[in-house]
Amino acid sequence: MTVLSVDTSINSTLELGSFVSGSGNLLQGVGGRKVVLSAANSSVNPIVKVYSLISRPVESAVIENLVIDGGEFGSSRNVTGILLENVAHCLVRNVTIRNCEVGIHIRDCDGLWSECNTLKHIRMENVKKGVVFTTTGPCEHPKYPNDPLKKLPGNSAAFTTVEDVDITLANVSDAVGIQVGGTQIVNNSNPPDSDTEVQVTYTNLTTEDCLSIIDPYSSHLRAVVRLGSQGGCGLKVVNGFLHFAQAHLTVIGHNNPSDIGIDLQEAYNFRTYAKNAKDIYGNNKFTYPPKGIEDAFIFYNQFSQFAVVNNTKKAVKSGFMLVTSNIQFQKRILRDPADPTEIDVEVKTIT
Numbered sequence: 001m002t003v004l005s006v007d008t009s010i011n012s013t014l015e016l017g018s019f020v021s022g023s024g025n026l027l028q029g030v031g032g033r034k035v036v037l038s039a040a041n042s043s044v045n046p047i048v049k050v051y052s053l054i055s056r057p058v059e060s061a062v063i064e065n066l067v068i069d070g071g072e073f074g075s076s077r078n079v080t081g082i083l084l085e086n087v088a089h090c091l092v093r094n095v096t097i098r099n100c101e102v103g104i105h106i107r108d109c110d111g112l113w114s115e116c117n118t119l120k121h122i123r124m125e126n127v128k129k130g131v132v133f134t135t136t137g138p139c140e141h142p143k144y145p146n147d148p149l150k151k152l153p154g155n156s157a158a159f160t161t162v163e164d165v166d167i168t169l170a171n172v173s174d175a176v177g178i179q180v181g182g183t184q185i186v187n188n189s190n191p192p193d194s195d196t197e198v199q200v201t202y203t204n205l206t207t208e209d210c211l212s213i214i215d216p217y218s219s220h221l222r223a224v225v226r227l228g229s230q231g232g233c234g235l236k237v238v239n240g241f242l243h244f245a246q247a248h249l250t251v252i253g254h255n256n257p258s259d260i261g262i263d264l265q266e267a268y269n270f271r272t273y274a275k276n277a278k279d280i281y282g283n284n285k286f287t288y289p290p291k292g293i294e295d296a297f298i299f300y301n302q303f304s305q306f307a308v309v310n311n312t313k314k315a316v317k318s319g320f321m322l323v324t325s326n327i328q329f330q331k332r333i334l335r336d337p338a339d340p341t342e343i344d345v346e347v348k349t350i351t
Contacts, residue, residue, distance in 0.1 A: 004066070005030040009040040010047070016061045017051035029066040033096050038069040039079065046080035046105070050087045052112070060089040070100035078184075080105045081127075086112040093118070098125040103167065105132045105184060106160065107193070108214060111139025111152025118161040123168075130167035130177045130225065133157045133240065134184045134193040137212035157216035165223040169232045173258050177225030177251070181214050181238035181267075214240040218302070221247040231258025234322075237267040237297045242320075246302040250323040261324050261332040262345065267297045268336040296341040304344050318346035325351045 002014065003026070014037070017025050027048060029035035039047055047068055050061045063082065070079045081097040084090055085107045097103040103124040106114045124130050135154050144150040162178070169175035183193045193212075219242070225234040234251030235242075253259030301319030308314075322345050324332050332347050 001026045001028075003028050003030060004035045004037060007036040007038070009038045010044060011040045013044060013046055014048050015051060016048065016063070025061040027061075027063045027066065029064070032065050033067050033094065035065070036067040036069050038071045045078065046083040047100075048081065049083045049085070050090050052086035060091065061087070063090070063092045063095060065094050067096045067098065068100070069098050072099075078102075080184075083107065084114055084117055085109050086114055087117060088113075088115050090117045091120070092122065093120040094122075096123045096125065097127065100124075100127050102129045102132050102184065103127045104130070105134070106157050106216075107133075107185070108135035108154045108157065110136070111141070111154040113154065113156040113158075115156055116159045117157075118163070119165055120161065120163045122165045124166070125168045126170050127167065128170045128172060128175050129179055129184075130169070130223075131162060131165070132176075132179045132182070132184055133160075133214045133216050134182060135212050135214040135240075136193060155213050155215050157214055158218050160216050160219040160221075162219070162221045162223050166226070167223060168226045169228050171228035171230050173231040175228055175230075175232035176236045177232070177234045178221070178223065178249075179236045179238065180216060180242055181212075181240040181270075182236075212239060216240070216242060216245075218244040219247075221245055221249060223248075224250045224252065227251065227253045227259050229254055229256070231256050231260070233260040233263045234324075235261070236263040239267065239270040240297075242298045243300050244302060245298070245320060247320040248323070249321070250325070251327060253324070253326040255326040255328065257328065257331070259327050259331060260334050261322055261327050261347070262298075263334045264297055264339065264343070265334060265336050268339040271297075296343050299342065299344045301344050312342070314342055315344035318344050320345045322347045324349045 016027055068081045078101045080102040081100040082092060082104045086109055104119060106117060108114055138151045138154050141150045141152050167177045169177060185193050234249055251261045298320055304315045304319040305317035306313055307316045333345060
């Protein structure tokens with residue numbers, strides 16, 4: 001247990017759930033969001049890390065009643081406020097995160113997963129990215145080495161709850177409120193994140209292109225993203241899906257051409273690559289999305305109602321609501337012109 005009653009500046013990452021540090025699984029500030037936890041030097045990255053609760057027999061972690069501040073280092077380097085790597089059932093609530101490159105990073109590594117985490121009553125200020133989901137891709141199963149059919153998938157961030165999260169982005173044009181996929185960690189002892197592929201070599205087999213796909217399926221998303229004056233994006237899908245979600249996303253812009261509500265351009269390009277990927281035997285084994293799911297990045301949302309229109313299944317009542325303010329009509333959902341797929345998002349505007 002770590003309870004902070006005064007502002008605290010740390011010289012190394014505060015680790016929860018580590019057997020080495022003995023920090024316990026509770027990080028709590030006294031008196032609400034009055035206590036500030038900040039980085040004292042440029043080596044503190046991330047500021048807080050929760051150790052894997054999947055592979056370690058420890059309790060779920062709780063982070064609450066704090067201000068986490070990247071300080072003078074946050075705007076000049078790739079600092080993350082909170083890193084949840086292969087973590088399940090972590091609760092982050094009543095927290096302010098400011099002056100960070102990334103607010104909260106939910107990451108799959110070594111073929112494992114990060115599921116059932118809850119982010120609630122959170123405010124982010126001056127962050128380049130608010131909530132980010134990434135993966136390093138599939139990995140060999142330790143019990144079945146050299147068997148490509150039993151590798152760990154490393155693709156799930158399912159049942160994530162993002163509730164009452166308000167994100168004010170930094171004043172840069174490539175800022176993103178919520179990002180699904182992409183490259184976030186490039187220098188790390190673990191494999192780097194990948195938005196295209198991870199090369200895995202099996203004994204006596206050729207190299208396989210393992211697709212790196214992150215899927216926060218069946219998640220609950222209720223967030224407000226406030227873009228900076230230089231532009232930015234509310235939600236961006238790079239290499240992944242957002243299926244079976246219940247979502248209400250509000251994106252507030254400045255009526256700039258660079259203001260975007262939802263950006264699916266890179267997701268479409270990645271899917272085009274994935275459809276051409278081959279397995280170790282040269283077969284067109286991989287599909288994107290997986291078999292049985294509609295060929296779209298945001299579809300089959302919770303509480304959606306579907307009907308067949310002109311022999312095509314369409315959502316006639318959507319489970320994903322995008323509300324925009326001061327976002328130009330053509331930029332509310334930005335897609336590759338070649339993308340013909342149906343997406344299940346209802347768009348409303350308040351300006």
